Amino acid sequence: MNSNSDFIPVSKPYLTQEAKTFVVDCLDSGWISSKGAYVERFENEFAEKCGAKHAISVSSGTAALHLALLCLGIGSEDEVIVPDLTFAATANAVILCGATPVLCCVNKDEWTLDVNDAEAVLSDKTKAIIPVHLYGNPARMHEINDFAKRNGLSVIEDCAESLGATLDGRYLGTFGDMGCYSFFANKLLSTGEGGMVTTDSDALALKIRTLRDHGMSTEKRYWHDIAGLNYRMTNIQAAIGVSQLNVFDEFAKARSEQEALYKKYLTDVPGVIFKRVIKGAIPVNWLMSLRIDEALSGISAAELQGILTEHQIESRLFFYPLHQQPPYSNERAALKSTDVLSSSGLSLPTFVGLSCEDIQRVCEIISTAITNRQRSLSK
Ligand SMILES: *Cc1c(COP(=O)(O)O)cnc(C)c1O
Numbered sequence: 001m002n003s004n005s006d007f008i009p010v011s012k013p014y015l016t017q018e019a020k021t022f023v024v025d026c027l028d029s030g031w032i033s034s035k036g037a038y039v040e041r042f043e044n045e046f047a048e049k050c051g052a053k054h055a056i057s058v059s060s061g062t063a064a065l066h067l068a069l070l071c072l073g074i075g076s077e078d079e080v081i082v083p084d085l086t087f088a089a090t091a092n093a094v095i096l097c098g099a100t101p102v103l104c105c106v107n108k109d110e111w112t113l114d115v116n117d118a119e120a121v122l123s124d125k126t127k128a129i130i131p132v133h134l135y136g137n138p139a140r141m142h143e144i145n146d147f148a149k150r151n152g153l154s155v156i157e158d159c160a161e162s163l164g165a166t167l168d169g170r171y172l173g174t175f176g177d178m179g180c181y182s183f184f185a186n187k188l189l190s191t192g193e194g195g196m197v198t199t200d201s202d203a204l205a206l207k208i209r210t211l212r213d214h215g216m217s218t219e220k221r222y223w224h225d226i227a228g229l230n231y232r233m234t235n236i237q238a239a240i241g242v243s244q245l246n247v248f249d250e251f252a253k254a255r256s257e258q259e260a261l262y263k264k265y266l267t268d269v270p271g272v273i274f275k276r277v278i279k280g281a282i283p284v285n286w287l288m289s290l291r292i293d294e295a296l297s298g299i300s301a302a303e304l305q306g307i308l309t310e311h312q313i314e315s316r317l318f319f320y321p322l323h324q325q326p327p328y329s330n331e332r333a334a335l336k337s338t339d340v341l342s343s344s345g346l347s348l349p350t351f352v353g354l355s356c357e358d359i360q361r362v363c364e365i366i367s368t369a370i371t372n373r374q375r376s377l378s379k
Contacts, residue, residue, distance in 0.1 A: 022239035036235030052198035061182025065093035133162030265363035271297025318345030
């Protein structure tokens with residue numbers, strides 16, 4: 001922990017007093033493992049919140065993605081389309097199944113999967129597609145679903161960064177066959193570590209529940225029809241989850257007000273570009289993310305990050321494109337477009353408890369840095 005009071009982290013969880021009460025309840029009652037009332041309650045309330053028929057809690061977002069792929073029977077002969085710009089877990093889950101992640105370009109303005117390029121990488125082996133609602137921005141689910149339907153593909157939505165975002169009034173995660181969520185400490189809802197799979201399919205839900213619990217029959221204890229994993233969430237994690245759901249709407253509102261403030265202060269700063277949101281979509285502000293067009297600002301995202309660090313403000317560069325990294329390495333020319341997007345992206349502090357003054361300070365440092373650079377360049 002940084003003890004300096006001027007330091008602003010890029011993200012931190014906000015835990016309520018109720019979280020403490022619920023956790024103490026787990027400890028007092030002895031229900032600390034994956035059985036207990038909070039697990040069922042969290043699953044039921046989460047399903048209801050998202051408008052999904054089933055919600056199955058798991059130990060992480062990666063576990064959620066892995067189980068979603070496994071329950072579809074995806075294996076070694078199969079290919080799964082994933083966006084080139086995402087957190088690596090999206091592709092890792094595919095590799096964990098023995099299948100091959102096939103990288104697809106992302107739209108440079110929306111930062112989400114480009115369906116035209118998905119068309120280009122489609123093959124006889126393609127079985128599924130995993131759109132990612134990156135930085136809380138809804139992907140083009142209608143086009144993606146049309147494409148999947150035409151080609152007999154399953155759709156798994158990676159909602160790790162988009163809990164609470166909607167498209168045409170419906171929560172993300174309910175458009176595909178399954179939605180996968182993460183509750184890591186820096187996500188929109190946190191249980192420390194944890195995740196969830198949502199689905200409307202009774203058959204998929206049963207398969208996920210079984211695979212999550214060693215493959216054990218849900219009717220006959222200690223009987224296994226299939227070999228599974230232990231990806232269960234604990235009652236303690238679920239207790240925190242229930243407390244977080246109770247304040248979720250309030251927290252999401254605070255985050256969106258922070259976004260509005262950032263936009264207000266940065267909107268006329270040369271070279272600062274916000275993401276484009278598709279028609280009918282309401283994003284969620286997971287991390288206030290923007291692009292720095294160096295041709296207009298005179299400064300790169302990485303340089304700006306350095307200046308923010310000098311002022312004790314933590315920020316985050318965008319993910320490295322998967323195609324550049326050894327496990328997913330891919331030379332396809334079209335993927336070069338992700339390089340520009342990735343290297344120009346910057347995420348700024350966003351968390352419940354961040355003050356208006358903090359946001360103003362961050363924005364002033366950015367606009368001063370850009371103004372100074374432009375002045376020195378025009379000399
Ligand atoms: C965080 C994240 C994950 C993985 O979740 P974990 O809970 O850390 O396993 C997967 N996909 C995306 C897009 C993420 O941001």
